[in-house]
Amino acid sequence: MNAHVMELLEEAKKLPVHERIELADLIYADVPVDPKWEAAWATEAQRRIEAYRRGEIEAVDADEMHARIAAKYGL
Secondary structure, eight states: OOHHHHHHHHHHHTSOHHHHHHHHHHHHHTSOOOHHHHHHHHHHHHHHHHHHHTTSSOOOOHHHHHHHHHHHHTO
16 A cells, blocks of 8 residues: 555544444445446346245344354454
């Protein structure tokens, strides 16, 4: 990362958590999305929904999924 980006990051870290989340959301929303990526993800999401409906895959509760991620990555 360049020095300017690192400065911005350090300033952002000083914000309260809810403001950092809001800032991250705003930055993410401003990133251009590749239409090909968007279409590919829509296709994949539809494939997963259909597999779930056919009973081929199971849903995982969000709290459980977050716990798994935290355990795996030591968060």
